Amino acid sequence: MVPDVRSTSAGCDKVDLSATSLAPPQRIHPTYPGGCPTSDLHQLREPSVQLDVLASSPLLTVFLVVALGTAFGAIPFGPLRFGASGALFVGLALGATDPRLGEGLGLLSTLGLGIFVYTVGLAAGSTFFRDLRRQWPLMVVASLALVASAAVAAGAGKLLGFNGAIAAGMYTGSLTSTPALAAAVDAAGNNDPAVGYSLGYPVGVVVAILVVSIMVNKLWDSRRDPASASGAGLFATTVEVERPSWLADIPGWDEQEVRMSYLARGGHTRVVAADDELRPGDQVVVVGPAEAVALVVAHLGREVEHHLADDRRSVDYRRVVVSNRRVAGRTVGSLDIPGRYGGVITRIRRGDADLLAKDDLVLELGDRVLPVVPRDRLKEVRKLLGDSERRVSEVDALTMGFGMALGLLAGLVTIPLPGGIEFSLGSAAGPLVVGMILGGLERSGPVVWGMPHAANLTLRQLGLVLFLAAVGLSSGEDFAARAFSLEGVLIGLSAAAVVIVGALVLFGGAKRLGISAQRTTGAFAGFLGQPAILADANGRAMDDRIDAGYAATFALGMVVKILLVQIIVVL
Template identity: 25%
Template sequence: MSLFSFSEISIITIMIALSSVIGIALGAVKYKGVGLGIGGVLFGGIFMGWLAQKMGWIPEFSKDSFDVLAAGGVDVVKTAESVNKVQCFKHILHYVQEFGLILFVYTIGIQVGPGFFASLRGSGVKLIGYAIAIVFLGASIALSFNVFFGLNLDSTVGIYAGAVTNTPALGAGQAMIGDLVNGLNEQGLAVPEGFDVKNVASAYAVAYPFGICGILLTMLLIRFFFSVNINAEGEKYELQKKSNRKDLHTQNVSVNNSDLFGLKISEISVLQKGKVGCSRLKRGNILMVPKSDTVVYAGDILHLIGEKDEDLNDACSFIGETVQVSLTTKGTDLSVRKVVVTNEKILGKTLDALEIKSKFDVAVSRLIRTGMEFIPHSGTVLHFGDQLNIVGRKESIDAVANVVGDSAVAMQKVHMMPVFVGLVLGMFLGCLAIPVPGLPAALKLGLAGGPLVVAILLSRFGHVITMGKMHWFMPASGNSALREIGIVLFLAIVGFNSGANGFVDTLVGGDGLKWMGYGVFVTFIPIFICGILAYKFSKINYLSVCGAMAGSMTDPPALAFANGMYKNSEASSLGYATVYPFTMFLRILTPQLMIVIAYALMSK
C-alpha cells in the first residue's frame, strides 16, 4: 500500500505551491537592484511543468487534453471515468488561473481608483498622452510582425504581452483567441493555423525577460545621451511641487472692522462661502473653538483657513488686520487631533446631521480624503477613511472619536461584501459582448478588463451609488495580499501549462530565439522614442518620465529602479501612478484589437 494517496485537488495544489515557491525565490534574486520580481513565478511554473513532464508525472500532456497526473508514472486508461477526471483537472486549473487574474486586476482598480480622476488634470495629461502612444506604438509593431513577416497570431499576441510585461494582456489575448476558436468550431469552420492558446503563453515567457531589462536600459540610455543630472532634476521637481502646492493655508486676523462687532460667526459674509473657515478664536488670553453662533468683538483674533492665498487675503482685509500671533493650543485646555471615520452607521451623513460642532463644542478645521485636504462645511458628506482634523477639549475630541469610529482595527479590516459585489458587477461588464461584423467572436472587456473598470469606478463613486451604505475602501495590507495571491496563482498555472507543453524545446530548438528578437523591438522602440520626446521636447522632469515609462509597461521592478535614482521617490512614483490605470486598461484592450485586425486581414 502506498504511503500517500493523492487526489486531483491535492496534486494541483502541490504543483501550484511548488511553482510559486520556486518562482518567488527566483524573483527575489537581484543583480544591482534588478530582478524578475513577481515575474519569477512564471519561470517557476515553467520549470515545474517541464519537470513533471520529464519525470512521467504527466503521462500525456497534449494540446487537446490535460491528463490526470498519475502517481509513479502509471498510464491513464482511456475510459469514460478517466476522461471525466481529465476534464475536471483541466477545468480546475483553468478556473484557478482565471480567478487569480480577476483578483489581481480588481485589487489594482481599487488601489488606483481614488486618484485616477485627479490624474486627468495638470501635467499628468501629457504623461498619459505619451503612455497611450507607447501602448499603441508597441501594439502596432507587434501586429506588423504578423502582417508583414507571417508570424503566427498566437505568437504575436504572446510576444506583445511579454515584451510589455503585462499579465492581464496575456489573459485577455488568450481569452480572445479561445473565443475565436470556439466561435469557428460552432460554425463548423476550420480553425486557421496560429490560434493555439498555449503558444501565447510560451511566446509571453520568451519575451518577458527583455521586457524587464529593456525599460531599465532605456532609462539609462536617455540619461547618458542627454547628460541628465539626477540631483538637479530632483531639486527642480521639488521647486515645481512647491509652486503648484494646493495645501490649505492659514492666517491670523484681528477683528477691526466695526461693522462686524456683535455679529455671529455665521453672519460674517466672507466666512459663508465655504472658501475660508475659522477654527480658533482668541479673546484676551482665552483660546476657544468658535461656533456658528459665537459673537465676535473688537480685538478678537480669528485663526482662518483657506485653500487659496487670495481668498485668505480678501477675508483678512474685510475682517481687519493680519497679525503675527500664535494661536497654538499648547498650554491651553484645547487640543488638536486627527480622527478617522470608520463607523459605518454614519457613512453618507453630513457634518450638519451629526451636529458635531453644537453637541461637542469642537471645530472640524480640515478634512483629508485620498491624500487631498479641504475645508469641510455643514453639508460635507462623510466617507469611510476620511480624516477629520478636530480642535477642541480632549474630552470633547474623545466623544467625537467615539461617534465617527476612529478605529485602527476597522482601517485594517477587509470588508468582503463590497469585494464580491464588485466582482459580480465586473463579471457582467467583462462579459458584455460587442459584436464585430465578420468576426466569429464578440469584442469584450473580458475577465481582466471588466473587474478593473468596475473597481476604479466603485472605489471613487461606490459610496455615492449606495448612498453611504457600502464602501470600497480596502487597507493597503489587505489589497496587497489579495493582489499578490491573484497574480501568483495566474502566473504559476500559465507557466506550468507552458512548461509541460514543450516551452524548453521551443526555446532551444524552435522559434524561441526569433520570438525573443521580435520582443526586443516591441519593448525598446516605443519607450525610447516617447521617453526622448517627453523629456527633451515636452520638458517633463526626467524622474517623472522614468516613472511614467515604468507605468506604461506596468513594470514594478522598473519603478523600483526609478525610485532608487533620487533620495525622494515621489516624482517617479507619481508618474507611475498617473499613467498606470489608463495603461492597464489599454493593455487589456489592445491584444483584442490586434486579433480583430489580424483576423479581418486574414479573412480577405
C-alpha cells in the same frame, strides 16, 4: 541487454523484463505518492517523488512558488528588484521541470487576477473620474505607443523570418496581454502565437521593470498634472500675527491649500472660526505643505518656537479612525465639524500619506482623521467617526462579493467587431472597470463600496502573487523548450524592442504634453496590462497618480491590442 522502458497511458513508466536475461520478475514495491507502481530499477528516478508530491497538490505548489518568489523578488540585482514578479520567474523555473505542475491552475489564476484588478479599480476610481478631462491626452499617447509597438513586432517578423502568427504572439507576450493572445490564436487558426507569447512574456516583464525603475521618480515640467496629494508632506507651525488680516485674504486660504486650527488671543485658546479677523498679537497654528505655510508666515508675521498644540487644556486633538460606514464615502465638508462641534479637521492619514483635509476630500474606511475641537467635544467626534480598529480590519464580504460578481459578469459580455471578431473585457478588464465605477460612486445609499486602505492593499498583494505564480507554472514548459534556441533569442530581442519603443513613445509624448512621470508610469503599466509592473511602481513611489494612470490605459490598451493583433497575423 538494457531493459525496455515504455510510458503507459497513465503516465507511469513500465519496465519490460521479457527482453532481459533476468529470471523471475522482481518484487514490486508500494506505489509512490503519484500512484505509479515501481520496481527496483525505478530507484534511479527517486528524485521525481518530490515532483509527484507537488503535482498531486497544486495549492502546495502555488504557495511554495509564492514563498520562494517573494524571497527571490527581494534580492537586489544592482538597482533592480523583481518584487512580486519573483513569483512569475520562480514559477517559470519550477514549471519547466514538470508540465504537470502547471495543470489545473486556470481558476486560481483568474481569481488572483480578478481580485487584484478589482481592488486597483476601487482605489483608483474616484481619482480617475475626477481627472478624466486631464487623462484623455494620456490615453491618446498610449494608443499611439501601442501602434508603434505593433509596427516593431510586424517589422521584426518580416526581417527575422517569423510568420505573422508568431510575431503577433510575441507582441501580446511582450505586452503581457492574454486576451490579445486569444484573439491572435483565433485569427491564426493555430497555436503558433502561443510560442511567441511564452518567450516574449518574461522579457517584457523584465524590460518593463527596468523602465519603471528608471522613470517612476523622474521630475519634469508637469504643467497639466498637479502634484499628488499623497506625495506632498504636511507641515504645522505656530505663527504670531504682526499684520491684521481676514482669513479670506491669507494666501492659499480660499483654495484650501492651508488649514488653521488653534487661535490664542488674550490668554485664551480656541479653534479658529471661518469669519475670524486675525489681529496683531494673535497666535495661530497653520497646517499645509511647507511652501504654502511659508507664504502664510510671510503674510501674517513670524514663526514662533513654542507650539500652541502642546497646550491641550482647552482645545484637544487626536487621530481618529473612520470606521462608521455612514461617514465613509462622505466629504469632509459635509460633516460640518465647525458648525456641529466648533472644531476643524486639519489632516487625514491614508496609508503612508498625510492628506490636507480639504472640504471636497472624500473619507474612506480606515482613514485616520485629525480633528481639532474643544476638549469636551472630542468624545462626540470620536463617536461620529467610529474610531474602531477592529471594524476597519474587516472586509465587507457583501460588497466585495457583489462587486466581483458584477465585474466577472461584465467580462463575459461579448461585443461583435468587424471581420467576425468578438471582443470581451474578460476576467481582467471586467472587474477593473466595475471596480472603477464603484470606486467613483463611493457609496450607493447605505452601501459603501470602498474598503479600508490596508485591507485593499492586502487583498491586492495576495491576488497578484497568486496570479503570477499560476501563470509562471503554466508557462514554464513552453518557455524552457525554446528559450535557449536561436529562435528564442531572436524573439526575445524583438520583444525587448517592442517594449522599449512603446515606452519611448509613451514617455516622450507624455513629457511633451506636460504629464507627470508618475502618472505616465502608471499608464505604462496599464499599457502593458501587467499588474506586476503596477505593483513595482507603487513600491518605488508613493503617488496616487500611478494608480490613476494605470486605470486610464488598462481597458483601452486591451481593446487596441486585440484589434492590432488581427492585423499582425495576416501581414
